[in-house]
Amino acid sequence: MAFVEELNEFVYTTRIGRLVDWARKNSLWPMPFGTACCAIEFMATAASKYDLARFGAEVLRFSPRQSDLLIVAGRVSIKMMPVLIRIYEQMPEPKWVISMGACASSGGVFDTYTLVQGIDQFIPVDVYVPGCPPRPENLIDGIIRVQRRIETGESPASALGPLRAEQRCTENRRSPWAPLDPRVPHALPPATPGL
Amino acid sequence: MGLWRRIYLPAILKGLSITLRHVFRRKVTLEYPEVLPPVPRGSRGTHRLNKDELGRERCVACFLCATVCPSRCITIVAEEAPAEWPDRDKRPRVFDIDMLRCIFCGYCEEACPCDAIELTPKFYPVGTRREEFVWTKERLLSN
Ligand code: SF4
Numbered sequence A: 001m002a003f004v005e006e007l008n009e010f011v012y013t014t015r016i017g018r019l020v021d022w023a024r025k026n027s028l029w030p031m032p033f034g035t036a037c038c039a040i041e042f043m044a045t046a047a048s049k050y051d052l053a054r055f056g057a058e059v060l061r062f063s064p065r066q067s068d069l070l071i072v073a074g075r076v077s078i079k080m081m082p083v084l085i086r087i088y089e090q091m092p093e094p095k096w097v098i099s100m101g102a103c104a105s106s107g108g109v110f111d112t113y114t115l116v117q118g119i120d121q122f123i124p125v126d127v128y129v130p131g132c133p134p135r136p137e138n139l140i141d142g143i144i145r146v147q148r149r150i151e152t153g154e155s156p157a158s159a160l161g162p163l164r165a166e167q168r169c170t171e172n173r174r175s176p177w178a179p180l181d182p183r184v185p186h187a188l189p190p191a192t193p194g195l
Numbered sequence B: 001m002g003l004w005r006r007i008y009l010p011a012i013l014k015g016l017s018i019t020l021r022h023v024f025r026r027k028v029t030l031e032y033p034e035v036l037p038p039v040p041r042g043s044r045g046t047h048r049l050n051k052d053e054l055g056r057e058r059c060v061a062c063f064l065c066a067t068v069c070p071s072r073c074i075t076i077v078a079e080e081a082p083a084e085w086p087d088r089d090k091r092p093r094v095f096d097i098d099m100l101r102c103i104f105c106g107y108c109e110e111a112c113p114c115d116a117i118e119l120t121p122k123f124y125p126v127g128t129r130r131e132e133f134v135w136t137k138e139r140l141l142s143n
């Protein structure tokens, strides 16, 4: 024991996981899944004006097997969703998912029969970036948020298992004037007392 | 292809000269998280519900914004205005905007007859859960 105490005086111990997390955080390899206009804004983010390379995330891999950050940018139709799930499943763990833009996150304006109303109903999403399209600054914010998630040791959404029903936003908020859609629950929020 | 073209040297030198020229050009990269870039005029970001001179919300719950909204992300539940507000019949009890569904088109601002709703140039923050993005009346009033 005396030897260990002596050792402690000149050896700092840390968790190797911290080092791994630091390396991971600064070398995110995004897999862009760009299906619509948001992908154009993603290109702008990767280009020289905003320069994702400053965050170590400039190595865009178009192979899911080599990347650990899935950026879903654009509308995902119901026919496209199996492809996206397949791509997501091919990515090695640990993996993170950014849902970029209103369409990928919630369907946005396209509340139609062809469009998935939020990819989080099928794959776990770590960070949502709102906007149509989000400004490059917003996407950078999203990437920094993912980095912070890695840094603080927060487990990625993919590690939390399949989504529970109440984790999804099942309530599809619409105006009370909108034509009723039998697929969508229409309960209005309960009255807030004292308002 | 002649030997001169086959060794690719001229092409490589041409490419390198372009790179070298750009090294001395003005830098275009914005240092975003440290330095905020200028927000363009008319930029549309998160919403704000305006208040009048008496500190009441201007909104009269006419539902025009909720009707015109293309993504139908505004939820309004109206209630009767208190008796001491003679200038209006209704006010919103609930005024929620789902920022994740909103496309920041500004139609709500255009439709509003009372200048009650307005889009500020502020960025909308990113989040990790969908519920975070539903902004309630209080949050919109204080934005
Ligand atoms: S959120 Fe807007 S910009 Fe992005 S894919 Fe949808 S419509 Fe296009």
Ligand code: SF4
Pocket (backbone or CB within 6 Å): B065, B068, B069, B070, B071, B072, B073, B074, B097, B101, B102, B103, B104, B105, B106, B107, B108, B109
């Ligand atoms: S900006 Fe457009 S999408 Fe957003 S709440 Fe207003 S009308 Fe709806």
Ligand code: SF4
Pocket (backbone or CB within 6 Å): B058, B059, B060, B061, B062, B063, B064, B065, B066, B076, B111, B112, B113, B114, B115, B116, B117
């Ligand atoms: S914000 Fe304006 S348009 Fe919308 S309900 Fe209130 S008064 Fe009507």
